[in-house]
Each structure stands twice: as structure tokens, then as C-alpha cells.
Amino acid sequence: SNAYLIFAQQGYENPREATGRIICANYHLANKPVDIEVPQAILPDTVFEAVVTIPYNMQLKQVLAYGKKGALNVGVVLILPKGFELAPPDHISPEMKEKIGNLSFQNYHPTKKNILVISPVP
Template sequence: MQNRNPFCWVKKQMARSIYVSVSIMIYVLSQVSISNAYPIFAQKGYENPRETTGRIVCANCHLANKPVEIEVPQAVLPDTVFEAIVRIPYDMQLKQVLSNGKKGGLNVGAVLILPEGFELAPTDRISPELKEKIGNLSFQSYHPNKKNIIVIGPVPGQKYREIVFPILSLTLLRRKTFTS
């Protein structure tokens, strides 16, 4: 007859459960949350999308630097609507895991930081030609107090490798009364 120590068994079970708990906790904490993976979701975690070092919120989820092309007019008149075109070149062969577990095309998103005073153009000021270029994209300000920062995404990367932002240029403030 074998003599078993009940405390030894309990001790092993506790050690095993602690090991499993710590392993699960490390796994959960080391995973990138889907909610932080796109610019639109970064709004919840960061009041300002640009750190003092110049790094933007996208760098917290993406490990590599990806070049983008931005096309804007050289000069614009005050209080006019113009387009800023952002091209996102990436390898179309790259895939991501979709919500159903299958592989699919990549989604893209963008945070466009404009100079102070510039903002997303109101829909009633956007020309029909520009509306056609924009399509069904939904833009929004990054924060109610930061109208010069525009966010879009996630959107399908294959369809939107080029995103057209409708921008309203700086509106000159007018005083009602002038003093001599």
C-alpha cells in the first residue's frame, strides 16, 4: 500500500492552476486587441493621435513603417473645399484573419492631421464630383475639440487603396466692429 501525502497533491494542483492562470494572463495581455487595431478605435485610448515624439497612434498596432502618398493642392483660398488624396500602397497578396476565421483582404484606415483651422468639409459644401470620388466613405473628426484631425477606417483595402478626403480650408475670422 502506497502512502500518499494529501498536502503534496493539493500543492501540485495549486501550482498547476497558478501556472495556467499566469499563462492565460500573459497571453491575454500580450495580444493586440481588435478594438485598438484601427484609427477609429484609437480615439478611445488617445486624446491626441500624435505623441510629442511625432509618433502617431497607428504605430502602436503596426510594427512596420509603411509609406503613403498624399496629394494636396499647393495653395488654397480661404473658406474653400478641396480634396486631399491619400494613396495606401501595400502588397495585395497580404491577408488578414476575418471574423469568421477565414483569410481575407486587408482593411485600411487613416488619421489625417491637418493644420489648425482646416477641417472636414460639411456635406452641403461638397460638390457632386467630389461626392462621387468619395463614394460611401464615412469620415469623422478625431475628437470634437480637434476638427483638424480626420479619421476613417476600417475600410476594405482592395477597394480603397486611394482615399479622397473632402477638406474645408481655413476660414478667416471676421470682426463685426472695427476700432481705429
């Protein structure tokens, strides 16, 4: 199921705690470093690519809802600077759509368009 990030969204209006910790840490036992690549400067109304890499062993399995083993549920909460938001579909090039593949993007909260939930991450 792709609903695992919904727990955080329902419980917290803002995904960043006062300590700076992301609320997803409340549901996970492990911490993972991430790498993110974004442009250094962006002009208004410009579509850009953010590449997030989460190094983990893709051979690891979890027990799924029906009792079988399956791939880990991995998702991302991406907090962009205020004023940034997900580009409308008609602004995304065919090349970028191909790169995106089956990733699902949604706003973390209706009032926070600069915070995105992205899943499932391959």
C-alpha cells in the same frame, strides 16, 4: 469591421505623440510610406481634395473576426493644419462625392475638427 481605428481614438486624445509618431504605430508591426497630394495654397471656405496613397500589396489577407480570411483593414488619420475641418456635405460637389465613394470620414476627437479618421481605404 470598420471599428479598428476606434482603439486609437479611445486611448489617445491626440493621435500624434511628442516624438511625431502617429499612435497607430502602437498597434501595427509594419511601417508603410505614404504619398499625399494637397493644394499648395487654399483660400478660406474652399473645399479641396487631399489624395493619400498607401502602396501595399492588395492581395494580402488578414484573419477576420469570424475566422475567415479577408481584405486588410486600412485607414488613415489625416492631420490638417489648425483651423481646417471637414467640409459639410452640402459643400461637396457631385463629382467629389463620386470620387469619395464609400469612404467614411469622422473627426478623430470632438475637440479636434482638423484631425480626420478616414476608412476603409481601398
